[in-house]
Amino acid sequence: MMQEYTSCHWLQHGLSFENDHIEMCCLCCHKGGGRLYIKENYNGKDVNWDEILNLKEKFINDNKNGIIDPRCEGCFNLVNRGWEDTKPYINYIHFNHWTHCNSDCIYCYTKWDKKAFNSRPHYKVMPMIKDLFKRKLFRPDGEITFAGGEPTILNEFEELVTFLLKNGAERITVHSSGIKYSKAIEKGIKEGKLSVCLSADSGTKEMYKTVKRVDKFDKFWQNAKKYAKAQEKLENKIYVETKYILIPEINTNKEEIDKWMELTVKSGIKSIVIDIENDYCKELRAKDEEKPQYLIELCNYIIQRAKELNLNLVEYNNFRYLVTEYKLI
Ligand code: SF4
Numbered sequence: 598m599m600q601e602y603t604s605c606h607w608l609q610h611g612l613s614f615e616n617d618h619i620e621m622c623c624l625c626c627h628k629g630g631g632r633l634y635i636k637e638n639y640n641g642k643d644v645n646w647d648e649i650l651n652l653k654e655k656f657i658n659d660n661k662n663g664i665i666d667p668r669c670e671g672c673f674n675l676v677n678r679g680w681e682d683t684k685p686y687i688n689y690i691h692f693n694h695w696t697h698c699n700s701d702c703i704y705c706y707t708k709w710d711k712k713a714f715n716s717r718p719h720y721k722v723m724p725m726i727k728d729l730f731k732r733k734l735f736r737p738d739g740e741i742t743f744a745g746g747e748p749t750i751l752n753e754f755e756e757l758v759t760f761l762l763k764n765g766a767e768r769i770t771v772h773s774s775g776i777k778y779s780k781a782i783e784k785g786i787k788e789g790k791l792s793v794c795l796s797a798d799s800g801t802k803e804m805y806k807t808v809k810r811v812d813k814f815d816k817f818w819q820n821a822k823k824y825a826k827a828q829e830k831l832e833n834k835i836y837v838e839t840k841y842i843l844i845p846e847i848n849t850n851k852e853e854i855d856k857w858m859e860l861t862v863k864s865g866i867k868s869i870v871i872d873i874e875n876d877y878c879k880e881l882r883a884k885d886e887e888k889p890q891y892l893i894e895l896c897n898y899i900i901q902r903a904k905e906l907n908l909n910l911v912e913y914n915n916f917r918y919l920v921t922e923y924k925l926i
């Protein structure tokens with residue numbers, strides 16, 4: 598049975614594992630700011646699934662009664678539609694619980710103290726994921742996403758992805774620096790169940806070094822090509838993407854964008870992801886300032902160029918807000 602009300606798929610069926618807590622989702626750059634905690638001060642101890650699902654039910658009932666949590670205000674995931682009225686289950690999981698990374702991006706929240714973030718302890722997720730599947734609380738029709746930190750250097754990563762693939766997960770997305778090659782990612786791509794989003798942020802070696810602060814440009818594109826090869830047999834399907842975060846005044850010029858798109862196409866990749874640096878957008882919002890004209894024009898250029906090159910374009914949050922705000926499409 599379906600019931601119509603305003604809600605979102607994360608609130609209904611999602612979990613986001615963060616470094617020291619569990620949330621409903623990882624969305625935080627809209628007006629309400631997100632942060633709907635499921636468990637605060639969490640460090641990997643056994644989870645009480647009844648407690649989690651009861652909490653979800655409470656939020657869902659509020660939504661049914663038209664009481665939307667203020668932290669959800671302005672979030673693009675909130676929609677008014679028919680929702681299945683069924684026993685609670687989980688089908689969206691976001692792994693974001695570690696901070697170690699083999700890149701050192703200038704825009705990353707870990708830039709303040711890379712050494713500390715690279716040694717910060719994190720809990721194991723395998724026991725609770727196995728428990729979730731054992732209790733049959735997981736439904737495969739949603740999405741499992743990895744952010745972090747760099748997923749491929751997480752100790753449990755290969756085991757976790759292999760377990761998820763073997764146990765029915767149908768849609769996994771991994772955000773990776775692309776510096777370390779993962780056999781589990783390759784397997785997921787070949788099975789048509791996993792997509793990898795590789796963080797390029799540049800089209801030249803010099804810019805890569807400026808933004809990533811590691812000298813791995815060649816390794817990155819070598820791995821990108823290898824992943825693209827893994828999707829070769831799955832014609833017209835997209836499992837590999839390169840991502841570019843626009844960092845105003847640093848990598849926001851057409852030449853760099855052109856080179857990045859060129860390398861993407863040459864590597865056999867058919868999809869790109871675009872976003873705008875989060876701190877920059879937050880600051881503009883706080884000052885109630887408009888986006889500069891050159892940035893709007895560049896975003897428009899990216900949209901047009903992607904069309905010309907037949908590249909699928911995926912808009913991440915800040916880019917998506919800009920496109921909507923300035924009616925670029
Ligand atoms: S509406 Fe947005 S902020 Fe609220 S739970 Fe859903 S995804 Fe998170």
Ligand code: SF4
Nearest residue numbers: 698700701702705746
């Ligand atoms: S790849 Fe991601 S986690 Fe790693 S430094 Fe860059 S932004 Fe941070």
